[in-house]
Amino acid sequence: MPSLAHHIPSVPASGIRRIYEVAVELDDVISLGVGEPDRPVAPHILAAGAAAWRDDLTNYSANGGIAPLRAAIVEKLARENRMHVEVEQVWVTMGATQGLYQAMTVLLAAGDEVLVPDPGYTTFTMNARMLEAEPVPYPLRAERGFAPDLEELESLVTEKTRVIIVNSPSNPLGVVFDEEQLRGILDFARRHDLWVLSDEVYEYFTYGRPHVSIASLDEDDRVFSVFSLSKTYAMTGARVGYLVTPPGLTATMRTVQEASISCVGMPDQFAAIAALTGDHQHVADSREHYRGNLEAACSLLDARGIRYQRPEGAFYLWVDLAYAADGDVAGWAERFLLREHVAVAPGSAFGRSGEGWIRICLAANRERLLEGLGRLPRP
Numbered sequence: 001m002p003s004l005a006h007h008i009p010s011v012p013a014s015g016i017r018r019i020y021e022v023a024v025e026l027d028d029v030i031s032l033g034v035g036e037p038d039r040p041v042a043p044h045i046l047a048a049g050a051a052a053w054r055d056d057l058t059n060y061s062a063n064g065g066i067a068p069l070r071a072a073i074v075e076k077l078a079r080e081n082r083m084h085v086e087v088e089q090v091w092v093t094m095g096a097t098q099g100l101y102q103a104m105t106v107l108l109a110a111g112d113e114v115l116v117p118d119p120g121y122t123t124f125t126m127n128a129r130m131l132e133a134e135p136v137p138y139p140l141r142a143e144r145g146f147a148p149d150l151e152e153l154e155s156l157v158t159e160k161t162r163v164i165i166v167n168s169p170s171n172p173l174g175v176v177f178d179e180e181q182l183r184g185i186l187d188f189a190r191r192h193d194l195w196v197l198s199d200e201v202y203e204y205f206t207y208g209r210p211h212v213s214i215a216s217l218d219e220d221d222r223v224f225s226v227f228s229l230s231k232t233y234a235m236t237g238a239r240v241g242y243l244v245t246p247p248g249l250t251a252t253m254r255t256v257q258e259a260s261i262s263c264v265g266m267p268d269q270f271a272a273i274a275a276l277t278g279d280h281q282h283v284a285d286s287r288e289h290y291r292g293n294l295e296a297a298c299s300l301l302d303a304r305g306i307r308y309q310r311p312e313g314a315f316y317l318w319v320d321l322a323y324a325a326d327g328d329v330a331g332w333a334e335r336f337l338l339r340e341h342v343a344v345a346p347g348s349a350f351g352r353s354g355e356g357w358i359r360i361c362l363a364a365n366r367e368r369l370l371e372g373l374g375r376l377p378r379p
C-alpha cells in the first residue's frame, strides 16, 4: 500500500472518542461525556425540514447558502450580536466544524502557527495539524479564573504566528469573556497583525454574564466568526452552522466552499430558516433546563467537597479530580467508566492544562446527572 500524506499521523485522535468507544460496549451507562443536548428539536424546525424533503427541495444551492437563510442570518447577527454585515460575508457551513476548518484553510499555510486555548476544543488542534500548521497552546489557568494572560500570549508569538482562536462561551471551561477581555485580545491581535477566529457556538447559553461577539468590537476587519445551530436548537445531526468573514473575500470564500462541500444540504437549510426566524421560547427553556442542572450539580459537588469551576456559559462543568487521577486522568476516566458505568470526558483530551480535570456535560437528564456525579470518589 502507498503511504498516506506524511502529516496525517500527527493529527491527534480525540481523547473523548476512546471513552465513547468503551461506553458503547457497556450496559446502562450514564453518559456525561459528549456535548449532545438532551432537548427535543422544536416542532416548527422539524416541520420545515420535513416539508423541504416532501417538496423535493433537494438540489444544489449557491455555495454560500440559500438567499432567505443568509438574509435571516444577517438579520440575526444585527439583532443578537451587534454585528452589521453584508450577505456576502455569511457562509452557511456544515456545522461550526466545517466553518472552523474553512476559516483555518484560508488563514493558515503549512508551517504557520495558530494560538489555541488550552484547555480548548480539540478540533482547533486537529484542524491545525490537518493543514500542517502548528497549534501553539495558550494556557487558561485556574488561578486566573481561566482568563487569557496577555503577557503570556505575547511570549508565545513568533514571526510565524498568524491566528489566535478565541472560544467564548468556552468548551470545556464554560468561561465567558467580557468586553474588556475581548478588547484586550483584539489589541493583542492588532499589535502582531494576527487574524482572530472566534468560535461562538454556545452564544445562547450564558448564566449571568452576557455573550459579546468579538467581531462587534472589531475595527479593522481581522475577525472571522463561527456560529452553529447545533447546540442552540439541539439539532447537532442536521449539520448547519455559518462562518462570517470580514468584507471583500467573496470570490475566495466561494472557491474554497465549492472545493470542500459545494453547499449544505437543502432540507437542512430550510430547517435552519425556521429555527432562526421562528419562536425562541424553546431555546429559553433549554437555557433554564441547563441552568437548573448546573445549580443541582454544584450543590451536590459542594456537599461532597469536590472542587469545580462554576461555568458562566455553555453546558459543561469542569471538575477538579486531581486527588483521584494520580497524574493520568484519561486512564482514571476509563477505569471509572468500567467500574461505575459513568462516562465523563478526561480533561487531558482538551490540552495539557486539562490534566487532573474532567468535563461533565450538563445537558442531561437531571436525575441521571446527579446519580453520575454521586458516583465520583470523595476527595
Ligand SMILES: Cc1ncc(COP(=O)(O)O)c(C=O)c1O
Pocket: 035, 094, 095, 096, 097, 098, 121, 167, 170, 171, 199, 201, 227, 228, 229, 230, 231, 236, 240, 241
Ligand atoms: C466549541 C465548539 N465548537 C464547535 C463545535 C462543533 O459544532 P457543530 O456541531 O456545529 O459542528 C463544538 C461541538 O461540540 C464545540 O464545542
